[in-house]
Amino acid sequence: MRNPFLLKQYINTLESAAICARLSPDGNIRWMSESLHKLLGVHYLKRTTAFSEFLHIDSRNDVTGEINQAAANGEVWNGRLCLTSTNRRRWCRCIAIPLYETDGFLAEQILLFQDISREIHLDELLQEARFDQVTALPTRIDLLNDLKQVGAQCLAVLDIRKFRSYADFYGLEFGDALLREFSDWASAFLRTKHINIYRLHGDKFALIPDFRMIPSLFERQLLSFYNALSLHKLKVENSDVTLDVAIGMGVGRKKQLQLAESALSKAKAIYSGYKVEVVYERELLDENKVNWLPKIQSALVDHRFVNYYQPIQSTNKNQPSYYEALVRLRDNNKDLVPGLFLDEAKTTRYYCEITRSVIEQAVLTSEQYQVAISVNVSIEDILNEETVSFIHYVLSEHKKAQLIFEITETESTEDFTKVQAFARDVRRLGGQIAIDDFGVGYSNFSRLISLRPDYLKIDGSIVQNVLHDPTSASILNGLISICKELHIPIVAEFVENKEVNSYLCDQQIEYLQGYYIGKPSPEVNRLLN
Template sequence: MRDKFLLKQYINTLESTALCARLSPEGNIRWMSEPLHKLLDIHYLKQTTAFSKFLHADHRKKVTAAIKQASDNGDAWNGTLCLDSNSRSNWCRCIAIPLYETDGYLTEQVLLFQDISREMYLDELLQEARFDQVTGLPTRVDLLNDLKRVGAQCIAVLDIRKFRSYADFHGLEFGDQLLREFSVWASAFLRSKHINIYRLYSDKFALIPDFRMIPNLFEDHLLSFCQVLSSKKLKVANSDVALDIAIGMGVGRNKQLQLAESALSKAKTIYSGYKIEVVYERDFLKENNVNWIPKIQSALVDHRFVNYYQPIKSTKKDKPSYYEALVRLRDNNKDLAPGLFLDKAKTTRYYCEITRSVIEQAVLTSEHYQVAISVNLSIEDILNEETVSFIHYVLAEHKKAQLIFEITETESTEDFTKVQAFAKEVRRLGGQIAIDDFGVGYSNFSRLISLRPDYLKIDGSIVQNVLNDPTSASILNGLISICKELHIPIVAEFVESEDVNGYLCDQQIEYLQGYYIGKPSPEVSRVLN
């Protein structure tokens, strides 16, 4: 008697607190606990309501068949199912326990549920974080875990050059499909080399070996990857696309990803063909242990920021038409490239002083040799009132100087009216305007039309691949047509071979710049000769 009393209390406790239901042999709900009522948002329930009504339609037949098969065999069923309420879906673990009469006939099914909706939601978020939605590749989450698991000392970061041009020119869906095709091919190729690929963001991918591979072997595999890709055409929307990539490789025990990003930055600026740029941890630490602020300060005081000049030649003349001023920091017997110090300077007030130094030297050189000099200006320069006032003063005071201001990063500023106002005033004072690193895309074209620059410099990656990539050639031909209609002369950068030079001349590009035309020099007289 006492046992029956205790059993009744256990049953009452279970039914009042647990998510549970009792079903007839036919699968209709005889009783449902109050917590399950609340979960399913049910206020009234008919005795003839089938339990299957609350199962998600996608799983209904499968779950009911599995429960029936288990009860026919005299077994409990244990599994996961989705219950649909009036307002939401709820994922639950469920155990269905069949109860039998003494004669062996099924009399009832008892269902016990555990709500796991939150766990399922978190698992979905984790899956989304772990795997890229476009390519299906693992992401940075798995990359960092695998780096620790493998103990890899080397990692590479890959960038698809001019990817944005593909997406802007052909559409976003074309860009996504291109990423998918590249990811499928790259994964298969690299897997045979024991290298895993991860998508970081946009057109950036990370590569790591799946064991502690020595750096030299890893670099050899990366070179092989580049060479094979150079002859590969990816089929995207009935188009054959030849991709050009830049790869940076980091080697060290700590912050390998940061090392690889630094190497990639170098690779993207020098267009080194199939060479892999490598940054070693010891060199990176040595380079970044330099306190650049005192160096920059002393260089400004001692006038050690010097201009190098690279010739820009008209395709209709033998001699250079004008020159681009490129800043260097003279440190002892070395002239340091701007990549080492300019980004550090941008965070300080010294950046605008460096810009002024470049302009001052360009003015004097232009007047002395009676040649046009172009000077690079970033959006930070144009938004700096002191720098703009200085430019106005220089143009007003030096009427004989021929200055061209190359504006970079026109897409990065939302307030384009300031760029327009700057260009208008520069022209009024006798200067000229060029747009640097021009690609394609609606925002670029609309600003090109509104600004009407005196020169347009084509993005170097388009020029470099024009002989091997039909898409680059198509983009270039389209830009030539537009610029001819707008009467804007084109400057093609990174002309580094006779073949490219000949092709561009045949296309009637107005100006050429690159190592084939002439290397930068600190003296215009040397370039002139």
């Protein structure tokens, strides 16, 4: 090296910036960086301090053995470990790099760490959210995932009749004990019928088969369950309790939960007795049959896809508020919400034209009112070359427009490189990126870190439950901590009342959205900022 002094400076700079340590061949710590000292809360080291002393005792031997074995094979070790010291415990990703003398003997090992304690903690909270704390049954999160995995076409929802009377008369502890006894008995009975049970909330439960069971067989199994339950007495605090339930069953290719909820409403209303109320998707389609294709075609020709704008209010006076563009289909002086037509549009070539219409209107509105506007882009949009080219053209030609692209469904995207490329190009052309509905069902923080979005929108179900569900509150606080470290502003959706608004402001959430802040409107409020 022509300049050893310069090399020494390079080494010092890298060591000061990294969480790292140097080990002797026998595993003693020769040196650790200041950031590792802070991570462990260690102020000084003995000359013969072994690195293994800082490994959690449960995995100490395994990790040490793996690192030594990798060094003996001339390989780099890459894994996850838990570091412990006085009153501290830190999860880290670690890379152990062996360095050798010219004669091939191990000279020392370099250990590089990345602190992932917050991610691990939040992932544990998300895992806890998968199981109900009272009954230990899986929750709605697993229900939706299992429903997709099995490809089940039928789902049932049951409600315990007069459950509130038990809780009011005997107390909440009795009510919880009753739910546990019911859940244990129901799980054991239904398991023999190849049916899984999930707790939704309160005294409401969902049931789905663990294979693609035909609807008629599923209905017979539900009737068998009903009959058995009516004859069974649950033992709760030395009392014998016989329960009655209302059962609704939904059958269809999609939205089975909504179909079952509709059927349950009928069952509760008419007190159906032994009969299971069933609602078929085709029945609803026949009742509300609309040929959307010609409506979508004519709406595109007549420019009847219109944007509504919902305000997203900044809680920081130094940061501007902005709007989200929400598409509507104007039909006979009525503006139809996207839930009625957008899924149908996605099966046609007209979907990308609707997206372009939304973006065109958002650009003009942004320029006219000098406000930022976010538009939703799905994976279908990102994978459509025409749509992406159109977005590039708009950003290039409308420099004054302030556009934010909200990306949905990032977890289910197999080719995530397309999403990364889209985000990179949008930023290069002056746009911004938001991740939509982050928080439930996935904890893939590597994607969050790789995208480094300009905004992160928290899933509405977390916000809605934050005041009365400790797990939701813990998940939210964990996300806040991670986003502050990554310098990513948070947008909380579904802010529906003053209490939730006040709580989120106290948590220093940067942006709020919901009916309490403002409803979607075809007009932009000039006085928002």
